[in-house]
Each structure stands twice: as C-alpha cells, then as structure tokens.
Amino acid sequence: MQPFWPRAARATPAGNATTDAYRSTQALAWTALLSAAALFVLLAIFLPRGIGALLSGVQESRPALAEVIEGTVLYQPPAAAMWQRLPNAVDLPEGTRVRTDERSRVFLTLSDGSTLLVYPNTELALQRTAIGRFNVQAQETVLRLFGGRVHVAVARHPALAERAITLLANDARLDLPEGSYQVEIERDGTTDVGVRMGAATLWKGSRAMVVTAGLRARLGPRVPIEGPLPAERPLLQA
Known part of the structure; x- marks a missing residue:
C-alpha cells in the first residue's frame, strides 16, 4: 500500500488576481505616504522662506x-x-x-x-x-x-x-x-x-x-x- 501525501493546493487565477491587487494597493499607499512626507519636508524648508520674502517687501x-x-x-x-x-x-x-x-x-x-x-x-x-x-x-x-x-x-x-x-x-x-x-x-x-x-x-x-x-x-x-x-x-x- 502506497503512502498518501497531500498535494499542495494550486493557486487559482482568482487568487493570483487578489494577491496582485493587494500588492498594487500596498505599493500605491507607500508611494503616497513617501510623497506626502517629501512634500511636508519641502514645505517646512521653503514655505517660511517664501513668507519671509513676501513680508519683507511689505x-x-x-x-x-x-x-x-x-x-x-x-x-x-x-x-x-x-x-x-x-x-x-x-x-x-x-x-x-x-x-x-x-x-x-x-x-x-x-x-x-x-x-x-x-x-x-x-x-x-x-x-x-x-x-x-x-x-x-x-x-x-x-x-x-x-x-x-x-x-x-x-x-x-x-x-x-x-x-x-x-x-x-x-x-x-x-x-x-x-x-x-x-x-x-x-x-x-x-x-x-x-x-x-x-x-x-x-x-x-x-x-x-x-x-x-x-x-x-x-x-x-x-x-x-x-x-x-x-x-x-x-x-x-x-
């Protein structure tokens, strides 16, 4: 009698699509987060200078x-x-x-x-x-x-x-x-x-x-x- 080994479940097309969508959403979220952080840093650096330059001419x-x-x-x-x-x-x-x-x-x-x-x-x-x-x-x-x-x-x-x-x-x-x-x-x-x-x-x-x-x-x-x-x-x- 041959031993029985369970076979690994094969990924279905629907499962692959769900995984890809999750990864895309995660990448998009990280991109948005990093972009927001970069924008915040730029504003923190240049916004006070811009306001100061504007007020200096008043x-x-x-x-x-x-x-x-x-x-x-x-x-x-x-x-x-x-x-x-x-x-x-x-x-x-x-x-x-x-x-x-x-x-x-x-x-x-x-x-x-x-x-x-x-x-x-x-x-x-x-x-x-x-x-x-x-x-x-x-x-x-x-x-x-x-x-x-x-x-x-x-x-x-x-x-x-x-x-x-x-x-x-x-x-x-x-x-x-x-x-x-x-x-x-x-x-x-x-x-x-x-x-x-x-x-x-x-x-x-x-x-x-x-x-x-x-x-x-x-x-x-x-x-x-x-x-x-x-x-x-x-x-x-x-």
Missing part, C-alpha cells in the same frame, strides 16, 4: 512732520484740488505738496530722521515716504522739487548704510545718501546741486555723475551734466 507710508518757520505756507493733501494754509505744526501724509511764498519757510522731518529746509518761493512734493513694516531695510523715500530751493539732510540708516533718498528735479534724478545737500531749480530750469557732506549721484538720461563733498554740479534743461564744479557759485548765478 511697506507702509509714514507721515512727515511739517513745522512753519515763518510766513504763510500752503499745502495740498493727496487727491485734493485746493491748496490750504499749513498749520504751525502738522503731520503730512505721503503725496502731499508744499508751497512757500517769497516770505515763508517750512521745516520737514521725515520718519527716518532726515530733514528738509524748504526756502521761499519753493514747491515740493512728498511723492513716496514708505518704510518696511517687517523689514527696516525696505525703505523708500522719493521727493519731487518743482521749483525753488531746498536743503536736504539725510540721516544715517540704522541697517542700510548705503540707503539713499531720491530727489526728482525736472528731468534729473538725484540719489542722496547720508549727508547734507542743497538743491535749487533756477528760473531758466537749470538745477544746481551742492554737496556739503556726502556724495550725491546725479542721473540725467543714461549719464551719471558722482559729486562729492565741497563740490557742485549743474543740470540744464537741454544740456548734459556740468561738473563737478567748485562749491562757490559765480555772483551772476548766486
């Missing part, structure tokens, strides 16, 4: 303090059509224009400590006076001189030594870092820039010139930059 406008030295000074608030008499001391928002007559002067103090002395017969606009809300380096100050004379004393930036105030005069742009400057638009439209301390960069079209302390330069309406020149102005120009 700016908010800051007012400038205006103090009347003498005479009657007029100002035009942003989006206003009429000029008004400036109080003895008032905060001026971004976009305000200031005008002095032949007997008035006004002193402006910007939020960063820089100051402007506006002489008689001068019109000036606070075109942009913004500072970073979360980043002190994101500061932007743009002034526009329409006519007359102004003395600009640029304060040192606590976190960005090379920061400069931009002054627009006719078709010229002046970049004024920490220092003391006097800018005047004459009756014929010529802009005279004198540097008492610091180094001003003058731009007209594609041409640029750096004017250092003790020197000045002139920018005519239809002529290139003239300078650097001695600080003393001829009597006919003074």
Whole structure:
C-alpha cells in the first residue's frame, strides 16, 4: 500500500488576481505616504522662506512732520484740488505738496530722521515716504522739487548704510545718501546741486555723475551734466 501525501493546493487565477491587487494597493499607499512626507519636508524648508520674502517687501507710508518757520505756507493733501494754509505744526501724509511764498519757510522731518529746509518761493512734493513694516531695510523715500530751493539732510540708516533718498528735479534724478545737500531749480530750469557732506549721484538720461563733498554740479534743461564744479557759485548765478 502506497503512502498518501497531500498535494499542495494550486493557486487559482482568482487568487493570483487578489494577491496582485493587494500588492498594487500596498505599493500605491507607500508611494503616497513617501510623497506626502517629501512634500511636508519641502514645505517646512521653503514655505517660511517664501513668507519671509513676501513680508519683507511689505511697506507702509509714514507721515512727515511739517513745522512753519515763518510766513504763510500752503499745502495740498493727496487727491485734493485746493491748496490750504499749513498749520504751525502738522503731520503730512505721503503725496502731499508744499508751497512757500517769497516770505515763508517750512521745516520737514521725515520718519527716518532726515530733514528738509524748504526756502521761499519753493514747491515740493512728498511723492513716496514708505518704510518696511517687517523689514527696516525696505525703505523708500522719493521727493519731487518743482521749483525753488531746498536743503536736504539725510540721516544715517540704522541697517542700510548705503540707503539713499531720491530727489526728482525736472528731468534729473538725484540719489542722496547720508549727508547734507542743497538743491535749487533756477528760473531758466537749470538745477544746481551742492554737496556739503556726502556724495550725491546725479542721473540725467543714461549719464551719471558722482559729486562729492565741497563740490557742485549743474543740470540744464537741454544740456548734459556740468561738473563737478567748485562749491562757490559765480555772483551772476548766486
């Protein structure tokens, strides 16, 4: 009599299909889990940087303090059509224009400590006076001189030594870092820039010139930059 050995059960097609489906589901689950983990790591690394970069560029406008030295000074608030008499001391928002007559002067103090002395017969606009809300380096100050004379004393930036105030005069742009400057638009439209301390960069079209302390330069309406020149102005120009 021969011994009886049980035969191993053969896998049926249905059993193979079930096993393959289980393995595929398991592989898909592991793939999804690993992908989610990789995505989490990437977000943990780059998301804070992205948010930080976004917030670092957020700016908010800051007012400038205006103090009347003498005479009657007029100002035009942003989006206003009429000029008004400036109080003895008032905060001026971004976009305000200031005008002095032949007997008035006004002193402006910007939020960063820089100051402007506006002489008689001068019109000036606070075109942009913004500072970073979360980043002190994101500061932007743009002034526009329409006519007359102004003395600009640029304060040192606590976190960005090379920061400069931009002054627009006719078709010229002046970049004024920490220092003391006097800018005047004459009756014929010529802009005279004198540097008492610091180094001003003058731009007209594609041409640029750096004017250092003790020197000045002139920018005519239809002529290139003239300078650097001695600080003393001829009597006919003074």
